[in-house]
Amino acid sequence: MPAMPIALTSRLVTADQRDQTVSGIRILTGGAPDVTIDAGILQITPGIASLSEVESCEEWITTEEPRVLVKDGPLTLMQTESLLFAAYVSPDADVLTRTEMAYQRLFSQMASRGFPHALRVWNYLGQIHSRSAEHDRYQAFCVGRARALNALSLADTDMPAATAIGTLHSGIVVYLIAAREPGVGIENPRQISAYRYPPRYSPESPAFARATLIKTDSGSQLLVSGTASIVGHESVHLGDPVQQTQEIIRNLHALKTASGVRDLEPAWLRVYLRDALDRNRVQKVLEEELPSLPPLQWIRGDVCREDLLVEIEGVFTTQF
Numbered sequence: 001m002p003a004m005p006i007a008l009t010s011r012l013v014t015a016d017q018r019d020q021t022v023s024g025i026r027i028l029t030g031g032a033p034d035v036t037i038d039a040g041i042l043q044i045t046p047g048i049a050s051l052s053e054v055e056s057c058e059e060w061i062t063t064e065e066p067r068v069l070v071k072d073g074p075l076t077l078m079q080t081e082s083l084l085f086a087a088y089v090s091p092d093a094d095v096l097t098r099t100e101m102a103y104q105r106l107f108s109q110m111a112s113r114g115f116p117h118a119l120r121v122w123n124y125l126g127q128i129h130s131r132s133a134e135h136d137r138y139q140a141f142c143v144g145r146a147r148a149l150n151a152l153s154l155a156d157t158d159m160p161a162a163t164a165i166g167t168l169h170s171g172i173v174v175y176l177i178a179a180r181e182p183g184v185g186i187e188n189p190r191q192i193s194a195y196r197y198p199p200r201y202s203p204e205s206p207a208f209a210r211a212t213l214i215k216t217d218s219g220s221q222l223l224v225s226g227t228a229s230i231v232g233h234e235s236v237h238l239g240d241p242v243q244q245t246q247e248i249i250r251n252l253h254a255l256k257t258a259s260g261v262r263d264l265e266p267a268w269l270r271v272y273l274r275d276a277l278d279r280n281r282v283q284k285v286l287e288e289e290l291p292s293l294p295p296l297q298w299i300r301g302d303v304c305r306e307d308l309l310v311e312i313e314g315v316f317t318t319q320f
């Protein structure tokens with residue numbers, strides 16, 4: 001665990017709850033990929049669309065002041081005393097090369113600024129299932145990411161929690177939160193670690209951890225990666241959003257147990273649906289299976305395996 005607690009919190013807020021006195025990142029839904037700076041906040045538009053009636057947005061914030069703000073071509077970043085928030089937006093005509101460039105640029109900034117540990121990374125790209133040569137674009141993305149990270153010899157234990165989702169826009173959007181001290185990578189005993197998947201899913205395995213456990217000034221937080229209906233390395237319950245959601249809840253539960261922290265509960269969850277029409281059925285499963293329903297954000301997104309319909313991520317905390 002980090003020696004010092006990390007001053008990071010995350011939440012879902014509506015427009016009137018936004019607070020200008022904090023710094024961090026705010027994730028906006030709707031619109032094409034873009035990043036703007038609003039005081040100490042990087043406002044990131046990954047190109048995803050909300051399926052919620054009440055528009056809420058995800059914020060990852062710190063009470064620390066912004067010390068460095070940079071906007072330089074595809075890269076935007078903001079640095080505080082103990083955290084680095086960075087985003088990279090680029091065209092995605094050549095996904096493999098562009099992803100490799102994005103990761104090289106982001107991770108070299110992390111290293112040179114003294115924040116070598118990525119705690120959480122999000123990746124969005126358009127047309128995630130279309131094929132170029134023998135690979136689909138998610139696989140090309142995995143190869144580009146792996147090339148950049150292999151060059152840095154990133155240890156398995158330093159893999160960040162991550163998301164990789166397809167959008168209806170074009171472009172690659174990668175954003176991350178990095179720290180001076182590492183979090184603890186948590187793997188799910190019900191699933192093979194993604195970085196050990198057999199090559200049939202991608203010639204280079206996906207480089208991410210199932211979750212990152214961090215210690216913050218308000219207790220332990222488990223930053224949970226996009227979690228799908230995968231057991232071992234196989235997709236299960238093909239075509240059935242209800243059973244996929246039930247499997248995801250088993251995965252989330254196993255992850256929570258594997259973290260070794262007692263009394264963790266979801267502070268909020270983001271649900272990606274391939275098909276907006278599945279929402280009511282998926283919501284019913286969450287209502288039935290979770291002891292109390294946390295704030296939910298519904299997003300239309302393509303899970304990176306074509307046979308999967310639902311993916312859920314979020315943050316579990318000891319205070320709720």
Ligand code: 3EB
Nearest residue numbers: 162163164206208225226228
């Ligand atoms: C999976 O478990 C589902 O490539 O960064 C989830 C989260 C998934 C992150 C990534 C992929 C990624 O394999 C897909």
